[in-house]
Amino acid sequence: MRLYTVERYNYVHAELDHKLLQRYQSGEHEAFTRLYERYKEKLYAYCFRLLRNGQDAEDAVHETFLKLSVGLDSLRHTAAFRSWLYRVARNEALMILRRSRRTTTIDPDTLSDDTNPLQILTEKDTIRLVQHALGQMKVEYRDVLILREYEGMSYTEIAEVTGSTIDSVKSRLFKARKTISEKLQSQFTGGNGL
Amino acid sequence: MTCEAWQKLGSLFIDGELSDSQSGELFSHLSSCIHCRQFMHSAVQIRIAVMRSPTLAVPPTLDERVSKIRLRPTPARVPLRIKARHFWNQRFLVPVPAVLSAGMMLLVAIAISIASLTKSPRENQEAMTKTAYMVTLPAVEVQGSYPIDKNKAQ
Numbered sequence: 001m002r003l004y005t006v007e008r009y010n011y012v013h014a015e016l017d018h019k020l021l022q023r024y025q026s027g028e029h030e031a032f033t034r035l036y037e038r039y040k041e042k043l044y045a046y047c048f049r050l051l052r053n054g055q056d057a058e059d060a061v062h063e064t065f066l067k068l069s070v071g072l073d074s075l076r077h078t079a080a081f082r083s084w085l086y087r088v089a090r091n092e093a094l095m096i097l098r099r100s101r102r103t104t105t106i107d108p109d110t111l112s113d114d115t116n117p118l119q120i121l122t123e124k125d126t127i128r129l130v131q132h133a134l135g136q137m138k139v140e141y142r143d144v145l146i147l148r149e150y151e152g153m154s155y156t157e158i159a160e161v162t163g164s165t166i167d168s169v170k171s172r173l174f175k176a177r178k179t180i181s182e183k184l185q186s187q188f189t190g191g192n193g194l
Numbered sequence: 195m196t197c198e199a200w201q202k203l204g205s206l207f208i209d210g211e212l213s214d215s216q217s218g219e220l221f222s223h224l225s226s227c228i229h230c231r232q233f234m235h236s237a238v239q240i241r242i243a244v245m246r247s248p249t250l251a252v253p254p255t256l257d258e259r260v261s262k263i264r265l266r267p268t269p270a271r272v273p274l275r276i277k278a279r280h281f282w283n284q285r286f287l288v289p290v291p292a293v294l295s296a297g298m299m300l301l302v303a304i305a306i307s308i309a310s311l312t313k314s315p316r317e318n319q320e321a322m323t324k325t326a327y328m329v330t331l332p333a334v335e336v337q338g339s340y341p342i343d344k345n346k347a348q
Contacts, residue, residue, distance in 0.1 A: 149240065177233075
């Protein structure tokens with residue numbers, strides 16, 4: 001139950017981040033390495049799912065930690081470190097997307113755009129179906145769905161990361177689910193009408 | 195209520211943001227609406243797919259690149275503003291703002307009690323004036339008789 005574990009990202013984790021940040025601000029470089037170890041996998045996965053490209057995701061995460069190394073003074077509330085980190089990563093990813101002006105790219109680890117949905121349907125691979133549908137979705141919807149479903153963030157945290165309101169987050173989440181649902185309904189229901 | 199409105203509630207339910215009474219109403223609707231049931235089924239399937247999706251491995255090149263980031267040199271002294279910010283963010287048994295507020299209230303109470311125990315400057319002034327008057331009053335010797343003779347007075 002990975003999702004529920006992530007949902008219970010609790011006070012203890014925030015406290016640990018807070019202490020690591022304090023140690024880094026007082027000049028302890030080891031604390032930076034520990035912060036990187038704590039977040040590298042999650043941030044890389046988030047950027048990868050947003051960008052659909054390994055190299056771009058790597059660039060985005062690298063830029064994020066580069067900013068972390070120099071921009072900690074701008075972080076007023078260390079308790080909100082996680083949201084801050086994801087916000088920086090998101091901005092970097094969106095910048096890369098804008099620069100490359102592509103919505104999805106071919107990557108050996110994921111499905112390409114020109115994959116025939118029918119071919120996927122025959123594979124009966126729900127994970128790939130969802131990934132494919134995610135890849136075709138608008139970035140603004142994909143973003144909130146990834147943060148909610150993969151990262152297990154609350155509405156408040158998603159609003160902090162995306163710089164929007166909670167109502168907007170709810171609405172975008174619904175639209176994202178609706179979009180995927182419409183694309184995949186025939187596959188999931190199997191035509192048996194539940 | 196339209197199906198879209200019910201499905202919005204369904205989306206909230208999946209995220210655990212729906213109250214018990216609203217959930218009851220939603221399930222009551224779901225029992226009679228196949229479209230909303232399909233939406234809910236798809237949304238749940240998305241979550242299951244996400245949970246079953248494999249974890250992505252971080253490429254070793256990222257570790258290398260991040261390890262090459264030049265961290266800022268260790269400061270000889272932590273700037274005062276950062277120290278102050280850390281102090282303010284510290285968690286004590288009693289929060290710092292609460293302690294400061296209590297201290298301020300105590301000071302105000304002491305000031306009020308001192309003011310009520312001492313005389314005002316005006317009262318002090320009046321007391322001093324009376325004393326001076328009594329001290330400097332010259333001795334008066336009365337001559338003649340009473341009542342005063344009107345002719346003599348003119």
